[in-house]
Amino acid sequence: MQSSTPWWMTRLLGVWLGVLLVVGCGQSGGVSEELEVQDSSLLNSWARARVAAGTHHSLVVRLDGTVWAAGNNSDGQLGDGTTISRHVPVRVQGLRGIAAVAAGSNHSLALRHDGTVWAWGGNSSGQLGDGTSDSHSEPVRVRGLRGVVAVSAGESHSLALRHDGTVWAWGGNSSGQLGDGTSDSHSEPVRVQGLSGVVAVAAGDYHSLALRSDGSVWAWGDNSLDQLGGAPGEQSYFVPWRLEDLSGVVAVAAGGDHSLAVRSDGTVWAWGDNFAGQLGDGNILTTRWLPQQVQGLSGVVAVSAGWAHSMVALSDGTVWAWGNNTSGQLGNGISVGYGALPGQVQGLRGVVAVAAGGLYSLALRLDGTLWAWGSNEYGQRGDGSTTHLSSSVRVRGLSGVVAVAAGSAHSLALRADGTVWAWGANYYGQLGDGTQMDRDTPVRVPELSGVVAVAAGDGHSLALRADGTVWTWGYNYDGQLGHGSTNASPVPLHVRELSGVVAVAAGSAHSLAVLSDGSVWTWGYNRQGQLGDGSVSNSSVPVRVQGLSAVVAVSAGLNHSVARLSDGSVWAWGGNSFGQLGDGTTSNALAPVRVLGLSGVESISIGFNHSVARLSDGGVWAWGANYSGQLGDGTTSNSSVPVRVRGLSAVTAVSAGLNHSLVVSTDGSAWAWGINTFGQLGDGTTSTRFAPVQVLELSGVETVAAGALHTLAVGADGSLRSWGNNPHGQLGHGHPGRSPTPIRSLLY
Numbered sequence: 001m002q003s004s005t006p007w008w009m010t011r012l013l014g015v016w017l018g019v020l021l022v023v024g025c026g027q028s029g030g031v032s033e034e035l036e037v038q039d040s041s042l043l044n045s046w047a048r049a050r051v052a053a054g055t056h057h058s059l060v061v062r063l064d065g066t067v068w069a070a071g072n073n074s075d076g077q078l079g080d081g082t083t084i085s086r087h088v089p090v091r092v093q094g095l096r097g098i099a100a101v102a103a104g105s106n107h108s109l110a111l112r113h114d115g116t117v118w119a120w121g122g123n124s125s126g127q128l129g130d131g132t133s134d135s136h137s138e139p140v141r142v143r144g145l146r147g148v149v150a151v152s153a154g155e156s157h158s159l160a161l162r163h164d165g166t167v168w169a170w171g172g173n174s175s176g177q178l179g180d181g182t183s184d185s186h187s188e189p190v191r192v193q194g195l196s197g198v199v200a201v202a203a204g205d206y207h208s209l210a211l212r213s214d215g216s217v218w219a220w221g222d223n224s225l226d227q228l229g230g231a232p233g234e235q236s237y238f239v240p241w242r243l244e245d246l247s248g249v250v251a252v253a254a255g256g257d258h259s260l261a262v263r264s265d266g267t268v269w270a271w272g273d274n275f276a277g278q279l280g281d282g283n284i285l286t287t288r289w290l291p292q293q294v295q296g297l298s299g300v301v302a303v304s305a306g307w308a309h310s311m312v313a314l315s316d317g318t319v320w321a322w323g324n325n326t327s328g329q330l331g332n333g334i335s336v337g338y339g340a341l342p343g344q345v346q347g348l349r350g351v352v353a354v355a356a357g358g359l360y361s362l363a364l365r366l367d368g369t370l371w372a373w374g375s376n377e378y379g380q381r382g383d384g385s386t387t388h389l390s391s392s393v394r395v396r397g398l399s400g401v402v403a404v405a406a407g408s409a410h411s412l413a414l415r416a417d418g419t420v421w422a423w424g425a426n427y428y429g430q431l432g433d434g435t436q437m438d439r440d441t442p443v444r445v446p447e448l449s450g451v452v453a454v455a456a457g458d459g460h461s462l463a464l465r466a467d468g469t470v471w472t473w474g475y476n477y478d479g480q481l482g483h484g485s486t487n488a489s490p491v492p493l494h495v496r497e498l499s500g501v502v503a504v505a506a507g508s509a510h511s512l513a514v515l516s517d518g519s520v521w522t523w524g525y526n527r528q529g530q531l532g533d534g535s536v537s538n539s540s541v542p543v544r545v546q547g548l549s550a551v552v553a554v555s556a557g558l559n560h561s562v563a564r565l566s567d568g569s570v571w572a573w574g575g576n577s578f579g580q581l582g583d584g585t586t587s588n589a590l591a592p593v594r595v596l597g598l599s600g601v602e603s604i605s606i607g608f609n610h611s612v613a614r615l616s617d618g619g620v621w622a623w624g625a626n627y628s629g630q631l632g633d634g635t636t637s638n639s640s641v642p643v644r645v646r647g648l649s650a651v652t653a654v655s656a657g658l659n660h661s662l663v664v665s666t667d668g669s670a671w672a673w674g675i676n677t678f679g680q681l682g683d684g685t686t687s688t689r690f691a692p693v694q695v696l697e698l699s700g701v702e703t704v705a706a707g708a709l710h711t712l713a714v715g716a717d718g719s720l721r722s723w724g725n726n727p728h729g730q731l732g733h734g735h736p737g738r739s740p741t742p743i744r745s746l747l748y
Helices: 009-013
Strands: 051-053 057-061 067-071 086-091 098-103 107-112 117-121 136-141 148-153 157-162 167-171 186-191 198-203 207-212 217-221 237-242 249-254 258-263 268-272 288-293 300-305 309-314 319-324 338-344 351-356 360-365 370-374 389-394 401-406 410-415 420-424 439-444 451-456 460-465 470-474 489-494 501-506 510-515 520-524 539-544 551-556 560-565 570-574 589-594 601-606 610-615 620-624 639-644 651-656 660-665 670-674 689-694 701-706 710-715 720-724 739-744
Touching: 051 351, 051 360, 057 098, 057 107, 107 148, 107 157, 157 198, 157 207, 207 249, 207 258, 258 300, 258 309, 309 351, 309 360, 319 351, 401 701, 401 710, 410 451, 410 710, 460 501, 460 510, 510 551, 510 560, 551 601, 560 601, 560 610, 610 651, 610 660, 660 701, 660 710
Parallel strands: 051 098, 098 148, 148 198, 198 249, 249 300, 300 351, 401 451, 451 501, 501 551, 601 651, 651 701
Antiparallel strands: 051 057, 057 067, 067 086, 098 107, 107 117, 117 136, 148 157, 157 167, 167 186, 198 207, 207 217, 217 237, 249 258, 258 268, 268 288, 300 309, 309 319, 319 338, 351 360, 360 370, 370 389, 401 410, 410 420, 420 439, 451 460, 460 470, 470 489, 501 510, 510 520, 520 539, 551 560, 560 570, 570 589, 601 610, 610 620, 620 639, 651 660, 660 670, 670 689, 701 710, 710 720, 720 739
């Protein structure tokens, strides 16, 4: 019962709604630590979309794009294939690349980066949108929806916002909460009537809200407790109604029977049911049919509405709550009564997102930790207990490594707490620890927190923070750090020319970034045109790639670059002597050209002179250089158009190294092919393979990263394993010598 807005929606729906938070650096640790949001801008929508609270279950998206759930599971709403309730988070099966989640009464929604929506749990009213009324304990795809940028879940209905500003709804409709002009339930999405230019949606128990780009709020559904805000009478409204007395709104949230809105001045306004003081106006029991300002609050950057309580996060990182407190959900140290005015939640700072559930509350901190308090009879807090608490505790089971990157001879790991760790070669300062000493065990990159992605080049490194800023360090002879000079740096420095970044990639000596508007910016070495700006001149500051928009992912190799667009097409530019651009030629391209014969691509990765793509059907295709079998088609013939990798299906992740490639299958196994001189394929030999072979002694793999001559893998438990060459300690296990089979790293 919260609104949910993915971090990329500014690309599609206007920059006015998406100024990302600028947050202070801090270490992971206890709640006494000072982590403050330093900008009173609007919501950090990227963070807010990562956590959701239902009536009795919770969802969180880890930085690796997987979804974890805890609490009641009687209808399969945890998505783990069972109906067993869980007191600590379990992984939702079969989901990757998730950007946002929403939790209803007994069902769950997830929005993938490709714009598709997935649902699981109870489905008696068709709220899963799969065309049936059958419950599902594993995710199913919502029918007929693409290009979705936000989702929200109510008692028995669901909402989706598409990139074109239209709103779609499905599920129960007894009160008109689907907004299609009828009271008929729908098990597939139908369009909400009369709405366009929408930038956010929120689903309450039996009513719905939409925020348009002009700052107006529209509502429909049940109005028996005035939750539609000024709509006359107590009857239901089957099409949207505009709230005439509310303007300049930048965010909305819908609770059980009350509604909240944040205005551009950082104030909060509330209307609807008030039996527990959830409107925050100092009164109890008095229902409000016109929005009134919540007393004593300003600088609000996140908002959520539960069944009968309300929460906000302020720009200083504190959390405030009001309304029902019978289970301690206000976090004020007691578990009785009501709070008719906002009160500060005890012991929490550095919070960037909040989620109010039935009788409990969640808060996501900048350091990546999740905290919970309130009711817990189903284990919905995820802290391993079933006791109520009136003060916050940390949610268990969400630690460990979530992403890795491998350079020529150094490695990077991103932990769930948003910290970055590095090991291996450091002669250019690419480990970012302020020295030029090689490390054979992981060291933390100082002064970096809130990181959501990392990338490693030949001798330089990149980190993307949740606030949309990019930080770089290491070798800089060709300007690949993007600081406007060619001076190397052994510590992270801010690429000041960029903001609103959502993805990064590092090539041998150049770097790429995708912005929230779908544009791509590049910097560094450009003698083969790998910057894509139409020239062959190096650049020490970001330049825009020509002719590309709606980009969602990028990858970089020795001298070429690749981008995946939201429509599933792939475009490439730069050096092409081996056909690595996939356009059927071997001619360099100074601006993007389309890779031939590919559609429905879901992930891309490029190596030294070859490229790899995973399609929506789980198949893998490759093109470019093949002298070491790196295309995996059983030959050593180069190909300037994509060829299918032999024997692979149901693949979930791909990674291309110098002259070898890897994939992860849905069963958690890893497969590799290409050159194997240093054991980088992990099959126990040093024999080159022209078709995929299974990596030995690995199971439960989530993701892989192929470096020049070594490989990394992250398990579902957050563990890290490595194999291949190791002269600089790039395997990270503290022992000398290469390994042809995976060895567990010291980092967890």
